[in-house]
Amino acid sequence: MNEKQTANETSAACKEGSGGVIDVAVIGAGPAGLTAGLYAARAGLEAVLFERIAPGGQLAQTEHMENYPGFPDGSNGFELAFAMKQHADRFGVNHVGEEVSSVDFTQNPKVLRTAFGEYRAKSVIIATGARPRKLGLDLEEELQGRGVSYCATCDGSFFRGKSVMVVGGGNTAAADAIYLSRICEKVYLVHRRDKLRATAIYHKRLEDLPNVEFVWNAVPRKLVADEGALAGVRIEMLETGEERDIAVNGLFVAVGTEPNTEFLDDALTLDETGYIVADETGTTEVPGVYAAGDVRTKVLRQVVTAVADGALCAEEAAEYLAI
Ligand SMILES: Cc1cc2nc3c(=O)[nH]c(=O)nc-3n(C[C@H](O)[C@H](O)[C@H](O)COP(=O)(O)OP(=O)(O)OC[C@H]3O[C@@H](n4cnc5c(N)ncnc54)[C@H](O)[C@@H]3O)c2cc1C
Structure with missing residues (x-):
């Protein structure tokens, strides 16, 4: 041949x-x-x-x-x-x-x-x-391409000027949050522990970004949709058991x-x-x-x-x- x-x-x-x-x-x-x-x-x-x-x-x-x-x-x-x-x-x-x-x-x-x-x-x-590993939440599949994404660099630009959430604590989650902070108005970085697993170089860069908010000891429990698109994520604060609703248009899953x-x-x-x-x-x-x-x-x-x-x-x- x-x-x-x-x-x-x-x-x-x-x-x-x-x-x-x-x-x-x-x-x-x-x-x-x-x-x-x-x-x-x-x-x-x-x-x-x-x-x-x-x-x-x-x-x-x-x-x-x-x-x-x-x-x-x-x-x-x-x-x-x-x-x-x-x-x-x-x-x-x-x-x-x-x-x-x-x-x-x-x-x-x-x-x-x-x-x-x-x-x-x-x-x-x-x-x-x-x-990419999924979160396993209800609506996750239906909302993929309608707010739920597994690739920030692929889909980030769809959320220009909007609020988004990144879930995860490794290098991918950290890099995604940094990347999205340049495009989006606000980035919530949700991680189940109280510090990132990501390489140290990412920590300083993230801490210096005014539009990135860390949400420690928390896991997403529910996706909230409005007219077929993601409108928010309900998270559980693991230390207290409290639930918190965060309004976001984009959810970037980076959990491995x-x-x-x-x-x-x-x-x-x-x-x-x-x-x-x-x-x-x-x-x-x-x-x-x-x-x-x-x-x-x-x-x-x-x-x-x-x-x-x-x-x-x-x-x-x-x-x-x-x-
Ligand atoms: C968003 C993102 C950012 C990343 N950033 C970096 C970075 O900055 N630096 C870095 O070094 N790495 C980065 N990585 C990781 C890097 O892309 C991977 O480590 C690398 O692509 C792995 O290469 P691979 O060939 O082993 O597998 P893959 O790139 O996953 O390729 C596997 C291919 O096999 C095909 N395939 C699967 N099953 C079958 C089947 N049954 N029959 C036929 N075809 C099949 C798939 O369609 C795919 O094309 C990133 C990954 C992602 C998702």
Whole structure:
């Protein structure tokens, strides 16, 4: 296959029954998957990336990133994701725009299933990333896109000049509150403890912002809607049990992420929170199957660690295929 081949041609060529067996199937085209594809293709392997939405993953939702090396003025996540895709494409990575719904790693070649058919691959790199955790409140789903958001940089501008709430205490919540303070009239930062878990640098910056109000020892209990849009959030003050209604148009939920591993069923061992158990090279318990990026057990889930994982997994897959 060559880089000019279309996704459909790739799809037809690799499907079960057509005789095609992919060297390296990469599930997920975020930073980890795109890098894995790039490294595999540069190693002379046929690499096929399966992506259910659009290449870029969470990176494509990140407006401004300050911690990816080589960009002293920061980088735009969407542009960086696009450049990563172009880079992978230049070396002949193929794309299949389908969601992998199940896998069978008990046979060789390994089998990937989508709504459109079955694919077979000699090795598989799982790079399906993670998604934001929800609060689990009534109306949360209905109000998503109508006030409830999981991505401040994506949706913040819809709340220009309005009052919003950020829930969470980690780096994402802190960064979201800082970002929103530039756009919104007022930002409530609600956290279940009495101090943030976020890196110290965020604390000082937040304390200096006049339109950010910390609401400590509190959790959201109820979403209040008006004419189909969020109008406020009822919070419970954990120390006293009192309830407080805060009128906001936007609620930004930043309480962590969950791995996209449901499609694996019991094909691989997952840790207690659902992340794939894999070592620093991405090697899992199944020979020829690797896990890269946010989806695997690791200490730091960032773009820089995701791309490093992608490179390592492709190298491991190349070594496995050379055996
Ligand atoms: C709002 C926000 C801000 C962030 N800011 C920063 C930052 O400033 N600096 C930083 O370093 N990191 C930041 N991150 C984290 C960073 O984006 C992630 O660590 C990184 O994108 C992880 O890359 P990944 O490739 O492992 O997974 P992801 O980026 O999650 O990509 C996984 C891809 O797999 C696809 N997929 C999932 N399941 C399937 C399936 N079954 N079949 C096919 N495709 C599938 C998804 O659609 C997705 O495209 C931020 C994240 C968010 C959400």
